[in-house]
Amino acid sequence: MFGRHSDLPLAGDATSRFLPWLVALMVFLAAMAVSGAFAVDEVMSRWDHDVSGTVTVQVLPAGGDRAEAATEDRVRQAVDLMRLVPGVLAVRAMDKARTLALLEPWLGGTDVVRDLPLPRLIDVTIDPDARIDLAEIADRLSRTVPGASLDDHRVWLSRLVNLSRTMEWLAIVVVGLIGLVTSATVVYATRTGMAVHHDIIEVLHLIGAHDDYIARQFADRAFVLGLGGGLFGLAMAVPALSALGWAARRLEGGFLPSIGMPIAGYVVLGLLPVLAAGLAMLTARLTVHGALARMP
Amino acid sequence: MRHRPRGENIIRFDSVGLRYGLGPEVLRDVTFALPSGSFHFLTGPSGAGKSSLLRLMYLGLRPTRGRVVLFDRDIATTRRYELPALRRRIGVVFQEFRLLDHLTALDNVALPLRVRGVRESEIRKHVPELLSWVGLADQLGAKPSTLSGGQKQRVAIARAVIGRPDLLLADEPTGNVDDHIAMRLMYLFEELNKLGTTIVVATHNESLVSRFSHNPRLHLEHGQVTRVN
Numbered sequence: 021m022f023g024r025h026s027d028l029p030l031a032g033d034a035t036s037r038f039l040p041w042l043v044a045l046m047v048f049l050a051a052m053a054v055s056g057a058f059a060v061d062e063v064m065s066r067w068d069h070d071v072s073g074t075v076t077v078q079v080l081p082a083g084g085d086r087a088e089a090a091t092e093d094r095v096r097q098a099v100d101l102m103r104l105v106p107g108v109l110a111v112r113a114m115d116k117a118r119t120l121a122l123l124e125p126w127l128g129g130t131d132v133v134r135d136l137p138l139p140r141l142i143d144v145t146i147d148p149d150a151r152i153d154l155a156e157i158a159d160r161l162s163r164t165v166p167g168a169s170l171d172d173h174r175v176w177l178s179r180l181v182n183l184s185r186t187m188e189w190l191a192i193v194v195v196g197l198i199g200l201v202t203s204a205t206v207v208y209a210t211r212t213g214m215a216v217h218h219d220i221i222e223v224l225h226l227i228g229a230h231d232d233y234i235a236r237q238f239a240d241r242a243f244v245l246g247l248g249g250g251l252f253g254l255a256m257a258v259p260a261l262s263a264l265g266w267a268a269r270r271l272e273g274g275f276l277p278s279i280g281m282p283i284a285g286y287v288v289l290g291l292l293p294v295l296a297a298g299l300a301m302l303t304a305r306l307t308v309h310g311a312l313a314r315m316p
Numbered sequence: 317m318r319h320r321p322r323g324e325n326i327i328r329f330d331s332v333g334l335r336y337g338l339g340p341e342v343l344r345d346v347t348f349a350l351p352s353g354s355f356h357f358l359t360g361p362s363g364a365g366k367s368s369l370l371r372l373m374y375l376g377l378r379p380t381r382g383r384v385v386l387f388d389r390d391i392a393t394t395r396r397y398e399l400p401a402l403r404r405r406i407g408v409v410f411q412e413f414r415l416l417d418h419l420t421a422l423d424n425v426a427l428p429l430r431v432r433g434v435r436e437s438e439i440r441k442h443v444p445e446l447l448s449w450v451g452l453a454d455q456l457g458a459k460p461s462t463l464s465g466g467q468k469q470r471v472a473i474a475r476a477v478i479g480r481p482d483l484l485l486a487d488e489p490t491g492n493v494d495d496h497i498a499m500r501l502m503y504l505f506e507e508l509n510k511l512g513t514t515i516v517v518a519t520h521n522e523s524l525v526s527r528f529s530h531n532p533r534l535h536l537e538h539g540q541v542t543r544v545n
Contacts, residue, residue: 027427029418223414226376227475228404229431230397313396316378 027224028217028234030241035209039242040249042205043300046198047253047292048260053198054292055261057191058285059268064184067177073109073148077102080167081137095140097165102142105157107150114141199299206246206303210238214311225315235308239301246300250293257289325349325385326483326514327373329541332382334368342368344539346382350516352482355509357525358518360536366518367411369536370485373516374408375399387482404432407481407513409489413472415460421447421471422456428479446474450504451497466493473501477508484508486517490524502528 030036077098082090095113102111114122119138127133146152158170214221224234265280327350334343342365350356360366371377372384375391384391386402394402407428415424425447426439444456450470460468473489484505490498502524509515516534519525525533535542 027416027419027423027430219414220416222376223416224427224431226374226403226408227428227431228400228406230400233431316375 026237026240028213028220028237030213030217030237033209033213033216035212036241036245039205039209039245039300040252043202043246043249043296044253044256046202047250047296048257050195050198050292050296051254051257051261051289053191053194054288055257055264055281055285057188058281058288060184060187062280062282062285064181067180073145074173075144075146075154076171076173077142077144077161078169078171079140079142079165080169081139082167083137087137091140094165094167095142098142098161098168101161101164102144102157105152107147107152108144109147110143110145112143112145114143116140202246202296202299203303206242206300207307210242210304210307211311213238214308221312222315225312231309231312232305234312235305238308239305242304243297243301246297247293250296253296254289254293324352326352326354326387328383328385329372330383330385332372332379332384334365334372334377335380341380342539343372343379346539346541348534348541350514352514353509353512355506355515355528355531356517357528357531357533358516358536359520359522359525359533362520364536365539366536367487369541370408370487370516370518373483374406374485375403400431404428404479405482407476407479407484409469409472409476409484409486411487411491411518413460413468415468415471415475417460420457420459421452421463421467424460424471425474425478427475432479443474443478446478447471450474451500466497469493470497470501473504477504477513480508480511481513483514484516486515488519489517490519490521498524499527 079091079094079098081087082094084090099111099113102108116138119141120134123133123138154170154172158172161168161170221234329346329348332343332346333341335341346369358366358369368377372379373386375386378391387405389398389402416427419427422443425443429439429443444453447453447456450473452467452470452474455463455467455471458467460471463471469489469491470493473486476484476486486505489505490501493501498521505515505517506528
């Protein structure tokens with residue numbers, strides 16, 4: 021493609037100077053959007069994988085003189101009840117020390133915290149394929165064990181998953197808009213080039229050049245400019261994404277799963293310059309064909 | 317080259333009219349036919365419509381009325397994608413040369429071959445030969461901006477004939493060259509004509525027409541063609 025003969029002096033056009041920069045910016049923005057979508061999807065799927073097979077039972081602390089023992093009693097009852105539920109694979113009560121350790125990042129490790137009447141948590145692992153009526157179990161639990169309630173992660177997780185899907189669609193829309201803007205710019209650049217070189221195009225037309233012979237020359241040029249700009253935009257996006265990833269890893273702190281991107285994400289990122297160049301080439305070709313169709 | 321048997325009409329105009337936009341008709345009821353292998357001069361005063369008539373003949377314009385038949389194809393009913401094949405059978409020497417300034421003389425002459433997909437080895441063989449024949453052997457790599465008017469005209473003529481066209485249309489081809497070169501170019505046209513190419517030369521040069529008076533003349537006046545001779 022790059023070694024093909026060109027009769028049109030397109031290399032010296034003013035449009036050749038701004039098109040690569042615009043494509044670079046568009047690929048940079050597309051890389052950001054695509055990476056964001058893949059990263060969010062990855063986080064959500066890890067989160068989903070981590071918690072979709074679990075529910076948590078929360079037991080409020082009992083009051084009175086023997087509060088500690090009464091609370092332990094409630095926890096034991098709840099554990100026994102959950103173990104009898106078909107589809108439950110494991111039930112593990114979290115001791116007070118573990119609960120305090122979880123709260124330490126927020127409340128600190130002082131004696132005051134140790135004396136707080138903290139609710140006790142019970143991790144319940146369930147078979148993801150089992151059909152368990154969690155509402156019925158929650159009802160039975162609250163009736164049987166005072167102060168016990170069932171926390172099903174699926175409700176808030178599904179909201180997070182919805183948020184993730186929305187962000188993915190948003191990224192697709194952003195990439196679509198970027199493609200439209202790139203195409204519109206290539207149309208403008210190509211029409212400008214055709215106006216500048218009208219005399220040459222007419223001579224080629226009159227000596228028997230097919231429309232595609234002329235269109236190919238504009239398309240090849242648009243591909244080269246688009247690829248150059250796209251590679252530059254990707255080169256700019258890599259350090260920006262690395263910096264964002266570094267900042268995100270500092271934020272994780274045990275709350276978020278580790279942020280990363282699947283292989284498919286890296287493949288799509290790597291393809292962005294080629295896709296941008298292909299889009300520029302196709303747009304230029306169609307633009308020239310459209311314009312030449314109006315010649316006699 | 318697919319020359320037709322001499323005598324068959326290579327081009328025919330029936331009651332052709334042409335106007336630009338909403339202006340007056342520059343050509344009116346033009347009717348003529350050129351036999352294959354003929355050599356015609358197209359004469360007439362300035363503004364008579366010679367260039368417009370040539371543009372219709374090389375498919376640079378569509379008539380606003382009437383019928384143009386070229387190589388047995390009615391242009392009005394010929395599909396657009398078929399027109400390049402017809403244009404490749406026509407060589408044109410434009411009045412203002414219309415050379416591509418960024419290309420060398422060799423590349424300008426090679427253009428009709430390149431649009432046909434002729435191999436570079438063939439181009440490198442035939443184009444220098446033709447440029448030598450028109451006296452430009454030492455100007456193969458020269459850009460048009462460095463050539464004189466006469467040299468540009470010879471490059472334009474070489475570009476028109478390199479594809480051995482069935483029909484050669486020349487608009488004032490000898491306007492910028494001295495008598496010696498003009499005669500040499502006319503002999504080139506006659507050689508091509510002997511090989512079967514139909515030639516139409518639009519010119520103001522009455523002395524040239526007289527020197528080659530054995531060729532018929534199409535005279536254009538007030539937008540209408542009258543055959544002379």
